Amino acid sequence: MTYIEMKDEDVFKITDLYIRTFNQAPWNDRWETWSVQKRLMQMAKAPDFYGLMLYQENDIVGFILGNAQQYYDGIKFEIKEFCIDPRFQSGGYGTTLLAEFEKRLLAQGIDEIILLTLKAPQTEGFYHKRGYTTLNEMILMNKKIRGKRHDG
Numbered sequence: 333m334t335y336i337e338m339k340d341e342d343v344f345k346i347t348d349l350y351i352r353t354f355n356q357a358p359w360n361d362r363w364e365t366w367s368v369q370k371r372l373m374q375m376a377k378a379p380d381f382y383g384l385m386l387y388q389e390n391d392i393v394g395f396i397l398g399n400a401q402q403y404y405d406g407i408k409f410e411i412k413e414f415c416i417d418p419r420f421q422s423g424g425y426g427t428t429l430l431a432e433f434e435k436r437l438l439a440q441g442i443d444e445i446i447l448l449t450l451k452a453p454q455t456e457g458f459y460h461k462r463g464y465t466t467l468n469e470m471i472l473m474n475k476k477i478r479g480k481r482h483d484g
Contacts, residue, residue: 333386333387333388333393333425333428334386334387334388335384335385335386335387335429335432336384336385336387337382337383337384337385338376338381338382338383338384338385338395338397339376340373340376340377342376342383342385342395343369343372343373343376344369345385345392346372346385346392346395346415347365347368347369347372349392349394349395349415349417350363350368350372350413350415351363351364351365351368352417352418353415353416353417353418354415356418358450358452358454358455359450372397372413375397375398375399375412375413376397378399379399380399380400380401381397381398381399382397382398382399382400382409382436382437382440383395383396383397383398384396384397384429384432384433384436386425386428386429386432388420388425391417392417393416393417393420393425393429394414394415394416394417394420394425394426394429395413395414395415395429396411396413396414396415396429396430396433397411397412397413397414398410398411398412398413398447399412400440400442406443406444407441407442407444408442408444408445408446409437409442409444409445409446410445410446410447411445411446411447412447414426414429414430414447416429426458427462430462431462445464447459447464448472
């Protein structure tokens with residue numbers, strides 16, 4: 333296995349993997365090439381971006397990326413995306429990639445990671461097994477502000 337730190341142009345290398353992963357259960361999203369590339373490029377251009385890809389020979393097995401953010405009590409790293417190719421899931425690759433990522437963040441002086449994930453056994457359970465906790469004092473909220481379309 334080989335780890336390669338991400339650059340902006342790597343967004344194009346991971347697009348198909350992103351679509352294959354998140355357009356199936358448990359997410360069942362409807363990503364298209366253009367929307368994935370735009371989303372990932374926005375992340376790659378963010379201040380203090382950091383990403384890591386995992387290769388097995390010439391295949392990208394997975395990636396993890398996000399950015400560091402200053403808080404009142406120190407720098408926290410927010411994982412924005414973490415993806416393992418469905419063909420390689422349950423093979424320990426996600427655990428290996430996450431452990432290497434955490435080690436590299438520690439070397440950068442970052443000692444806390446935050447993330448949002450789907451509330452499902454496959455996702456929340458993955459992180460719980462690796463020492464992450466669900467925060468009870470924080471919630472994710474949303475409001476759709478687009479009104480009904482009026483044709484006329």
